[in-house]
Amino acid sequence: MLGGLPALLELPTDRARPAVQDYAGASIEVRLTEDLTGSEEAEPPLWNDIVYDAAGGWAALLSRLSDRQEVVVGTPTANRTRVEVEG
Numbered sequence: 001m002l003g004g005l006p007a008l009l010e011l012p013t014d015r016a017r018p019a020v021q022d023y024a025g026a027s028i029e030v031r032l033t034e035d036l037t038g039s040e041e042a043e044p045p046l047w048n049d050i051v052y053d054a055a056g057g058w059a060a061l062l063s064r065l066s067d068r069q070e071v072v073v074g075t076p077t078a079n080r081t082r083v084e085v086e087g
Helices: 044-066
Strands: none
16 A cells, blocks of 8 residues: 655755664654644544644655655554554
């Protein structure tokens, strides 16, 4: 289904890639305030829209930085309710 995709997206960097990748990373906590969501008790579809809109923006940025028309961005999915998509 995703065959033929590039193994690596070439992006401009401020330093060379290491000879051996160590996969060390970090995380950034983001809190969406009421003025962004419209309500502290926002309905789940609104939160899903925010997540996927952000993923779309991220894909657009990656596309521009890499000079590619198509990029692949994955998003984690939880609480799947259908057995055939749990994997």
